[in-house]
Amino acid sequence: MNSPEESILNPRITRRRFLQASGAVAGAAGLGVWGGSGTLFTLDAAEAKTETGAAAAETVITKSFCHQCPARCGIDVYTTNGRVHAVYGTLDNPLSNGKLCPKGHYAQYLLYDPDRIKGPMKRTNPKKGRHEDPKFVPISWDEALQTVADRLNALREKGESHRFAVLTGRGWGYTDVGLLKEFGEMYGTPNYNLGHSSMCSDASETVKHFMDGHHAYSAYDYSNCNYLLVFGAGFLEAFRPFNGNMQNWGKMRTKSPKTKVTVVDVHLNTTGSAADRLLLVKPGRDGALALAMAHVILTEGLWDKNFVGDFTDGVNHFKTGAEIAAAFTDKDVKAWQEEQARKAAKKAESDAKAAAKKAEEKAKAQAEIDGLKKKLAAASAKDKPGIQKKLDEALKKQAEAEASAKRIAEQRAALDKDKKPEPRPVAGAETFREKWTVGLIEWWNAELKDRTPEWAEQVCGISAKEIIAVAREFATTKPAVALFERGASAHTNGVYNGMAIHALNALTGNMFAKGGLRGYQMKTAWAKLPIKHEDYMDDYAKSPERKKPRIDMAKTEKWPLVKNMMQEIAVNHLKGEPYKLDTAIIYMTGAVFSGPDCTKWEDAWREVFVIDTSPYPGETNRFADLILPDHTYLERLQIADTYPYEGYPISMIRVPAVKPLYDTKVFGDVIIEIGKRIKGPMAEYYKKVGNTENIIKWMCEGFKDKPGDNGVVDFETFKQKGVWYRKPYAYLQKDGVFYKWDGQGYNYVMSEEEVKVEVMPTPTGKFELKVTELEHHADYVHKRLGIPPEKAPFPQWIEPKHGGDGDLHFISPKLALQAEGRSANLPHATAAMQPAQGGRHDVFLEIHPETAAKRGIQDGDRVRIKNKIGSIEVLARVTQATRPDTVVLPMIHGHWAQGRWAEAKGRLPTGSTNEVTENLSEPLSGLACYHSGLVSVEKV
Structure with missing residues (x-):
């Protein structure tokens, strides 16, 4: 019997697929692809001949955009005689500017990956498991699509359409994940787009939504920034947009004055090694540091009075330990x-x-x-x-x-x-007149008055002296940016940590300001489709019976504030709460590997008909019943808006650089083709839609009224340029006044109501230090976090709860070359995977020398990481680059079904970091608490 690897990588194939595979490997050989044994795969001249057989080289440059992170950098794809041989950043694309990060050059490796899946396949072995051979056999697209449609039609006939779900990872726009809303509503399932954001960075979006009204990633004006304060965000590893960040890093660090950088993290990463100051904080305690900084800024009178406001008597009443009355009394007078x-x-x-x-x-x-x-x-x-x-x-x-x-x-x-006369307090008048913030005095009284640097030192492990110095620097060096990500927020107290950090941007007047937190990405001028899906919904889809809760229970009493809860899907399915899934399509996500307590997904997928759409082998493939492989991104026609960048709208288009090498189909067209086979009026809808190319052409009609700055006015010019954008960002806050671009400059002064509608759409139209939405959910917050209801709306300190068990904190960060897990099967990527610790080919566990010595562990030893969730084995890297109470293992470690190099023979037994990560979630955002785990480590 063939091994699972052989079955996935080399299914029983037709002669056509064999020839296609040979052609692809020829392209890979031209790139110098190395085998697991260290030998170079080579092909003879006959095998390497181009499809056309032409002797003269003809090079074509195709516009596209990168796939390796959310940024969507524009790329120029160089193809000669039908073979892609180079990828560069597009010179006139304002995001890439002719440059790419190291991940940008993965494209041709992924296109010509010899482990690619060559066409649709179905499982013939009913048994599912990590070590079970799926015994895939090739099938036609017609059979594959009809198989899916038959299952979906059968569920509809039984009134169980809610048992169909689509799980999604990186969506690119309306022509893939964007299609699912209409599909789900016409078909009749609430589970049409169960996104991965709860396993990504939902806490940061939730914080922004609570405090300034945007459930989105912030746009930053780094190039004009003079102080960068980074809390747990790998700015030079994995923070979006990585390419843009590296370009801006060069500007920040070479301009005058040079941008000063302070990094708060638990270990030395690339960003920390390049910073002016690195503060190694105790895991999950970043919020204590931020609160103490806010205390210093207020007690020393360093807050931005133009943005925040001031005391009406002109006296600073922020005194450590002392409450401030909301209004003056006769006694005050x-x-x-x-x-x-x-x-x-x-x-x-x-x-x-x-x-x-x-x-x-x-x-x-x-x-x-x-x-x-x-x-x-x-x-x-x-x-x-x-x-x-x-x-x-x-x-x-x-x-x-x-x-x-x-x-x-x-x-x-x-x-x-x-000289103006000193303000005289009037009995009954407010003590502090806020301008663009809400709740400062209440926040001070409820929390900040006691959050001194000395208190924070005991909580977070950073000295009071350092806290005071950073607070003063941040408040007095303008413009400045405080940003955070999973390092600070992937804990049970993550949203409150994030709120404390984000509040620093407001206290210092850096919200919507030049060189500060610039704003949020504006929308592209897409035209609406000329057809409405609401006109094709039948009585079944409109029935109240379709109003079922989602399988992940998002937006229910259990998780009322979250957007997604992907990590709960497997658990809920196994419990049958609220029901069991029957059929699931998986698009660009792999929770079997990346979900916390990930082995639960193996149990769940044994019971579900799983349809995977990845063009590559992976852990999900091992449990799939049907594989409908997508094109790689150099073969796709696809559009997407960028995010996040500098706020002004930017959209990209992928134009196929080559015809599909194999019998694959773009995901958006797969959804449309399935829709055409569903019984009822939705089939007519999708027949009129036709395909994703029609949709893109329709949407590009919007460019006629709003042409791009580069002359893009329609579909054809979009393909030629590869990008549409309109500068500048529309809004600017300066000295407490909001301005809007009028075509010539920031000359239009906005009213408070205009600011509320267009810039800060919170219930108050202000930056909320007292969060209205948390006031409304105070009882839920009290129930889940134990916070008194009256304190729920404020940024505050609460202790994180740690999953697992053991005496060491376990952190699993992302790396610069990780590409969200896609690079584990790329040998040139794994050769430099862990640069700060010298990791090559293997990913190491970072452990402090004191910690290692107590356990008899030496550098390079094989060690076991274990807790109540499970255990995995890795190689140790003894280094002072991490805290003594913390061990660090990058999340890329441990793929066991991703291809020949990810699973090279002779390497350690593989296992995901998530096999020792308990499934805990931050209760306000739903973010999986990847960084809150505890483990023990022992020498094997």
Whole structure:
């Protein structure tokens, strides 16, 4: 019997597929592809001949965009005689600017990957398991699509259409994941697009939604930034957009003044090694650091008064441990009057002393002059010249002193004339008048007054001295940016950590500002489709019976605030709560490997008819019943909006650089073709839609009214340029005033209502330090986190709860070459996978020398990581680059079904980091708590 690898990689194939495979490997050989044994795969000249057989080289440059991260950098694909041989960043694309990150050059490796799946296949072995051979056999597309449609039609006939789900990872736009909403509504399932965002970075989006009204990734103006404060975001490893970040890093670090960078993380990564300051924080305790910074900024009067507001009496009332009343009382007025009287008495006393001193100095000078005059009158002719000289000097000095005194008096009079009278408190009037924030004084009283640097030092492990220094730097070096990601938020207290960090941007006036947090990505001018899916919904789809909860329970009482809960799908299915799935399509996600406590997915997929769409082998393939392989991205026609960048709208198009090498089909067209086979009116809808190319052409009609800055006006010019964009970003906040671009400049001053609608769409139209939505869900917050309901709306410190068990924190970060897991089967990527720790070919567990010594572990030893969830084995890298209480293993480790190089013989037993990561979720955003685990480590 063939091994599972042989079955997946080399199914029983037709002669046509064999020839296609040979052609693809020929292309791979031209790139120098290395086998697991270290030998170079080669082909003879006959096998390497091009399809056309043409002798003369003809090079074509095709516009496309990269696939390796969310940024969607524009790329130029170089094809000669039908073979892709190079990929470069598009020069006139404002995101790539002719440059790519290291991942951008994966394209041809992925196109010519010899492990690619060559066409649709079906499983013939009913048994499913990690070590079971699926015994895939090739089938036609017609059979494959009809198989899916038959299952979906059968579910509909039984009234069980909700048991069909589509699980999605990286969506690219309306022509793939964007199609699923209409499909799901016409078919009748709430599970039409179960996204992976809860296993990605939903906490950061949730924080922004709570505080400034945008459930989105922020756009930053890095190139004009003077201070960058990074909390747990691998800016030079995995923070979006990586290519743009590297370009901006060069600008930030070479401009004058050079941008200062402080990194807060648990280990030394590439970003930390390049920063000015690295603070190794205890895992999950970034929020304590941010709260203490806010305390310093307020007590030292460093907040931005133009954006935030100020005390109405002009006095800083932020005093450690002291509450501030919302309004002045008669007692406050009396205290103010007494204080003014004390100040006046003190000033009068000081003035009197100064006047007496001046009078004494004047009298002394006059006495000296009078004495010299007497001496001069009585002196001999010989002594007179010397005494006269002294007298002249004294008179000159007296005149200069009088002139100086007069000048100072005039200056003081002018200052007194222009000086505004000190504000007088009025009983019942507000103590602090906020401008663009809401709830500052309440936040201070409820939380911040006691969050001193000394308190934070005990909580997060960063010295009070360092906290004070960073707070002062951040508040006084403008413009500045505080950003965070999973390092700070992938914990049970992640949203509150993130709220504390994001509040720093508001306190310092860097929201929507030049060089600060610029805003959010604007929408592209796409035209709407000329056909409405609502017109093709039958009575079944419209029935109240279709209003079932999603299988992940998002937006239910269990998870009322989340967008997705992918990590709950397998658990819920196995429990049958709220029901069992029957059929699932998987698109660009692989929770069998990447989901926390990932072996639960193996149990779930044994019970579900699984349809995988990946063009590559992977852990999901091993459990698939049907494989409908997608094109690789150099073979696709596809569109997508970029995110996040500098705020102004940018959209890209992928134009196929080559015809599909194998019998594959783009995912969007697969959905449309299945739709054509569903009984009822939705089939007519999809017949009229036709295919994804029609959709793209329709959508590009919007460019006629809003042409791109580069002259893109329709589908054809879009293909030629590869990008549509319109600069600049529409909004700017400066000195507490919001401006809108009027075509010539930021000249239009916005009203508060306009700001609320267009810039900060929170319920208050302000940056909410007291979050309205958390006020409305205070009981839920209390139930899940134990926070008193009255404190629920504020950024605050709560202890993280750690999953697993053991004495060491376990962190699984992403790396620069990871490409969200796709690069594990690329030998040139794995050769430099873990640069800061020297990882080559294998990914190492970072462990501190003290920690290693206690366990008898030396560098390079084989070690076992274990807890109540499971165990895996890895190689140890003994390094001072991590905290003694923390071990670090990059998330790319441990693929066991992704291809020949990911599974090379002789390597350690493989196992995902998620086999020792408990399935815990942050309760407000639903983000999987990948960084909250505890483990023990022992030498094998």
